[in-house]
Amino acid sequence: MTEPQESTTDPIRGRIAREHLNIFSRLPPVYTASRQQGAKFLARCGNLSTVEWRTLWDLHEAGPMTIRQLAVIQRADHSLLSRALPDMRRKGLVTMARDRSDGRQTIVKLTPAGRAAYDRAAPVMARRRAALAEVFSAEEIRAFVGYLDRLEAFLRLPVETHFETEETP
Amino acid sequence: MTEPQESTTDPIRGRIAREHLNIFSRLPPVYTASRQQGAKFLARCGNLSTVEWRTLWDLHEAGPMTIRQLAVIQRADHSLLSRALPDMRRKGLVTMARDRSDGRQTIVKLTPAGRAAYDRAAPVMARRRAALAEVFSAEEIRAFVGYLDRLEAFLRLPVETHFETEETP
DNA sequence: AGAAATTATATGACTTGTCACGTAAAATCA
DNA sequence: TGATTTTACGTGACAAGTCATATAATTTCT
Numbered sequence: 156m157t158e159p160q161e162s163t164t165d166p167i168r169g170r171i172a173r174e175h176l177n178i179f180s181r182l183p184p185v186y187t188a189s190r191q192q193g194a195k196f197l198a199r200c201g202n203l204s205t206v207e208w209r210t211l212w213d214l215h216e217a218g219p220m221t222i223r224q225l226a227v228i229q230r231a232d233h234s235l236l237s238r239a240l241p242d243m244r245r246k247g248l249v250t251m252a253r254d255r256s257d258g259r260q261t262i263v264k265l266t267p268a269g270r271a272a273y274d275r276a277a278p279v280m281a282r283r284r285a286a287l288a289e290v291f292s293a294e295e296i297r298a299f300v301g302y303l304d305r306l307e308a309f310l311r312l313p314v315e316t317h318f319e320t321e322e323t324p
Numbered sequence: 325m326t327e328p329q330e331s332t333t334d335p336i337r338g339r340i341a342r343e344h345l346n347i348f349s350r351l352p353p354v355y356t357a358s359r360q361q362g363a364k365f366l367a368r369c370g371n372l373s374t375v376e377w378r379t380l381w382d383l384h385e386a387g388p389m390t391i392r393q394l395a396v397i398q399r400a401d402h403s404l405l406s407r408a409l410p411d412m413r414r415k416g417l418v419t420m421a422r423d424r425s426d427g428r429q430t431i432v433k434l435t436p437a438g439r440a441a442y443d444r445a446a447p448v449m450a451r452r453r454a455a456l457a458e459v460f461s462a463e464e465i466r467a468f469v470g471y472l473d474r475l476e477a478f479l480r481l482p483v484e485t486h487f488e489t490e491e492t493p
Numbered sequence: 494a495g496a497a498a499t500t501a502t503a504t505g506a507c508t509t510g511t512c513a514c515g516t517a518a519a520a521t522c523a
Numbered sequence: 524t525g526a527t528t529t530t531a532c533g534t535g536a537c538a539a540g541t542c543a544t545a546t547a548a549t550t551t552c553t
Contacts, residue, residue: 166386170397173385176465178456179358180378181472184399186355187510188479189348190539194511195483204538209349216342217335223501228339230353232541237503239539259501259548286486287347290478291471296345299471302464303350309459310357314364317455356540359509363541373508392531401511406533428518428531 178306193283200279201272206239208280211248211265211273219264221254248272347475362452369448370441375408377449380417380434380442388433390423417441 174180190205197203203211213228214220222240226233240263243249248269254260265273291299343349359374366372372380375398382397383389391409395402409432412418417438423429434442460468 167389167393167397170382170386174397176469177453178460178465178468178472179362179453180398181469182355182358183509185472185476185479186351187400188476189351191511192479192483193348194538199483199487206539213339217339220336221501224336228336228343229349231356231539233502234504234542235540237501254501257501257549261502282486284346284348287478290474291347295471296347298467299347299475300345300350302460302468302471303347303354305459306468307350307354307357309456310354310361314361314368317365317451318368352539360541363508375509390531400509402532403512403534404510406531426519426531430532 193280196279196283197276200276203272203276204239206235207243207248208276210236210239210243210263211269211276212280214249214263214265215270215273215277219262221260221262223260225263243269362449365448365452366445369445372441372445373408375404376412376417377445379405379408379412379432380438380445381449383418383432383434384439384442384446388431390429390431392429394432412438 193205193208197205197208209229210225213225217224217228222236223233225236229236240249240251240261244251246268247266250264250266251261252264254262288296362374362377366374366377378398379394382394386393386397391405392402394405398405409418409420409430413420415437416435419433419435420430421433423431457465
């Protein structure tokens with residue numbers, strides 16, 4: 156009744172089944188799927204990249220800020236922004252001005268075109284979050300986020316933590 | 325009592341606080357942290373990359389297989405493996421042989437050196453999973469994975485799903 | 494004030510991951 | 524059997540991210 160090649164596919168299936176419960180293995184595909192879904196939503200409302208969308212959103216919500224602040228909010232390396240922003244300026248979405256009171260900093264600000272791009276994208280991206288909210292209740296989201304918090308805390312522990320002799324004498 | 329600059333930092337903090345509950349925003353940093361932690365663990369036991377480690381592990385657990393099967397297990401694009409494997413062969417970790425019965429396929433197999441590299445890395449990576457298990461009970465892992473399953477199912481829905489007029493007449 | 498340390502940004506090199514497209518081998522179907 | 528479709532793999536081009544290092548401006552310390 157079962158396929159004759161079962162002996163060949165079995166170890167593969169077994170492997171997949173076991174990895175299903177491995178959080179570390181699950182993360183990359185889930186993250187990637189999220190990135191792709193986000194990109195598809197963005198494709199429907201202009202041609203913003205993920206980084207661009209996040210940046211427009213942050214600037215819209217929190218007002219003009221420095222590159223570092225953007226990086227802090229997005230929890231990404233500042234170099235990611237440092238590379239993305241000149242392109243966004245070229246596209247007319249933002250302005251970048253050296254801070255007069257602190258010459259190291261660059262203050263990034265939405266332009267009218269940037270605001271327009273935000274306005275075009277925002278409802279579509281809001282729809283995405285609304286769609287998620289149809290699948291997860293607010294309570295479930297909180298629980299899920301709680302797991303993410305705890306996982307992240309674990310992931311950011313210094314690695315040595317896990318290699319010290321942990322015998323409590 | 326509060327800092328005088330609160331008016332400046334407030335919108336930033338507010339933004340961070342609000343994004344904290346946004347699953348889509350939380351995923352990239354969590355994924356990235358996991359990748360970095362994995363890389364640090366791997367740095368302690370040889371110099372395998374993430375992809376290399378995953379591949380050695382899969383081959384060790386499920387035996388020789390094709391590039392496609394590796395990609396399926398890892399839920400990644402075949403091109404990722406297609407690029408990584410020649411390097412691994414060059415390092416002597418695997419052999420790649422054209423399948424005699426199906427000339428399209430390449431069968432990847434662990435070499436003794438590959439097995440040795442696996443044996444070196446495996447205990448360290450097992451320790452990582454053990455450390456996670458100290459922080460999450462088996463039950464919690466199941467619940468967490470359940471959320472990931474549901475999220476992934478949502479993320480892989482065709483995008484149009486979310487744009488059809490969903491008024492049930 | 495001057496030296497030393499810190500901070501903000503830029504940039505090169507790299508990993509993980511995608512998609513699109515080309516080619517060869519295999520499977521299907523007429 | 525021969526034409527068409529499918530499948531496996533390779534490869535170029537790209538996005539998102541990192542780290543390390545350099546430079547300039549600011550802050551801190553003596």
